[in-house]
Amino acid sequence: MNRTVNADVIVVGGGPTGLMLAGELRLGGASVIVAEELEKPTGQSRALGFTTRTLESLDQRGLVARYGDLETSPMGHFGGVPFDYTILKDAHFGARGIPQAQTEAILEAWALERGAEIRRGHKFLAFEEDEKGVTVTVATPDGRQEQVRGRFLVGADGGHSAVRKAAGIDFPGTSGTQLMYLADVVNSGVRLRPLGERLPGGLVQVFPMPDGVARIILSVYGTSPEDHGESPEFAEVAAAWQQVTGEDISGGEALWVSSFTDSTRQAAEYRRGRVLLAGDAAHIHLPAGGQGMSTGIQDAVNLGWKLAATVRGWAPGDLLDTYHDERHPVGARLLSNTRAQGMAIFGGDDSQALRDLYTELIALDEVKRHLAGAVSHIDIRYDVGPDAHPLAGYRLPPRTLDTADGPTRTPELLHRAQGVLLVLADEPEVRAAAAGWNSRVTTVVGTLPAPFDEVAALLVRPDGYIAWAGSDESGLDKALHRWFGTPGTPGTPDGAR
Numbered sequence: 001m002n003r004t005v006n007a008d009v010i011v012v013g014g015g016p017t018g019l020m021l022a023g024e025l026r027l028g029g030a031s032v033i034v035a036e037e038l039e040k041p042t043g044q045s046r047a048l049g050f051t052t053r054t055l056e057s058l059d060q061r062g063l064v065a066r067y068g069d070l071e072t073s074p075m076g077h078f079g080g081v082p083f084d085y086t087i088l089k090d091a092h093f094g095a096r097g098i099p100q101a102q103t104e105a106i107l108e109a110w111a112l113e114r115g116a117e118i119r120r121g122h123k124f125l126a127f128e129e130d131e132k133g134v135t136v137t138v139a140t141p142d143g144r145q146e147q148v149r150g151r152f153l154v155g156a157d158g159g160h161s162a163v164r165k166a167a168g169i170d171f172p173g174t175s176g177t178q179l180m181y182l183a184d185v186v187n188s189g190v191r192l193r194p195l196g197e198r199l200p201g202g203l204v205q206v207f208p209m210p211d212g213v214a215r216i217i218l219s220v221y222g223t224s225p226e227d228h229g230e231s232p233e234f235a236e237v238a239a240a241w242q243q244v245t246g247e248d249i250s251g252g253e254a255l256w257v258s259s260f261t262d263s264t265r266q267a268a269e270y271r272r273g274r275v276l277l278a279g280d281a282a283h284i285h286l287p288a289g290g291q292g293m294s295t296g297i298q299d300a301v302n303l304g305w306k307l308a309a310t311v312r313g314w315a316p317g318d319l320l321d322t323y324h325d326e327r328h329p330v331g332a333r334l335l336s337n338t339r340a341q342g343m344a345i346f347g348g349d350d351s352q353a354l355r356d357l358y359t360e361l362i363a364l365d366e367v368k369r370h371l372a373g374a375v376s377h378i379d380i381r382y383d384v385g386p387d388a389h390p391l392a393g394y395r396l397p398p399r400t401l402d403t404a405d406g407p408t409r410t411p412e413l414l415h416r417a418q419g420v421l422l423v424l425a426d427e428p429e430v431r432a433a434a435a436g437w438n439s440r441v442t443t444v445v446g447t448l449p450a451p452f453d454e455v456a457a458l459l460v461r462p463d464g465y466i467a468w469a470g471s472d473e474s475g476l477d478k479a480l481h482r483w484f485g486t487p488g489t490p491g492t493p494d495g496a497r
Helices: 016-027 052-060 100-113 162-167 234-245 292-312 321-346 348-362 365-376 410-414 428-433 473-484
Strands: 007-012 032-036 075-078 081-084 117-120 123-129 134-139 145-155 179-186 193-199 202-208 214-220 253-261 264-266 275-277 400-403 406-409 419-423 441-445 457-460 466-470
Touching: 007 016, 007 134, 007 292, 016 032, 016 100, 016 292, 032 145, 052 292, 052 410, 075 193, 075 365, 081 348, 081 365, 100 117, 123 145, 123 162, 145 162, 145 292, 162 275, 179 234, 202 234, 214 234, 234 253, 264 321, 292 321, 321 348, 321 365, 348 365, 400 410, 400 441, 406 410, 410 419, 419 428, 419 473, 428 473, 457 473, 466 473
Parallel strands: 007 032, 007 145, 032 117, 145 275, 419 441
Antiparallel strands: 075 081, 123 134, 134 145, 179 214, 179 253, 193 202, 202 214, 400 406, 419 457, 457 466
């Protein structure tokens, strides 16, 4: 039975991941409905910035200017041991002091400008999948139930994802063992501790936020998550703060209070048929290094163009499968590094030997570069095929491309979320090889600094990763078919397996 399609993709969850995905889908020409349970944004901001690679991803879509003046921090830490992330070229500890609410507002405005439909107050209840698409049942703000139809369903609805549970996708991992309080407080008089302070009874951090607000994070050693609710009162936080620090902050005013744990889990599958997962619905972990929201946004950037290509009909048959193949290992590595940090951060005296070892290792430049690459996410390399050029699979960093029309920053070439062929040497055959894909791949001629001056051309995917590098037209042709399908007119939308 043919049923009316309301949108190509139904996204459940209107946080940063879902909103970024909505914008990406619209850039790719796919229609999208975002179903968000909350009737209005909470204004709360668990995340306070994003990693180097996420900042680059936002730059690729022309979104960085919407933040105004952004500051990045060269100094960061791993497991509580501080070091300078700029030892690795392009790396920093991220853009800091940016409330998550601001990012959500920017991404929502961007998605709406591009024609995404965002339905607030719509709670996901269930879905049915068939060979043509998915039918999603939601509860509306007035208490009714209604159905929306799409070709694909994406769960971007957080760690307790109802979509993941409805799809029957396993979420293996470890339960939380340590509770952490989080509160935004004014008039507390507390001193800043941006990199954290270890005390005999626990760990405390204090970050500055706009308008005189202090972000307080507190962990009392030995505090079990089972003994406390997810929404503690400020009096509980103030009492714990005094227990650990000896300071009285009870006279402050809490704008909001929450808690989180070091629970670590990852979805066994990022895709099952016509259902996909992204962000916290796919992975939860200790928020060490501000990597959580950042990884979700990068999930969306990886998935968006592939899903749009699939519903528009030009995607190669297995393109959508590469979302799991590429992002699941990234999520697994994220969980590994945050668990390792948690062991050092929360281990108390029992983990002092581990912290001492971290301190010794981080004194080595090679270790600094490795850890900076892992936490900043700029050392991610996707498998783009056997015998790939050493540059292939890595992201194209922000550089200035010198063209006949003047200098251009490489992120600007990706604002439209299309592929880009950078012809960096006088190779007319290479340029001509991409002619059949000119509706999906933009060809640009220019020069780049080292090490890119050593290759004739680069094929860059819409997410900013290099799919091919070299001078061999046959290799380029294979890469174009691999990532951008058969040249010519799009075929029939499909993509279920």
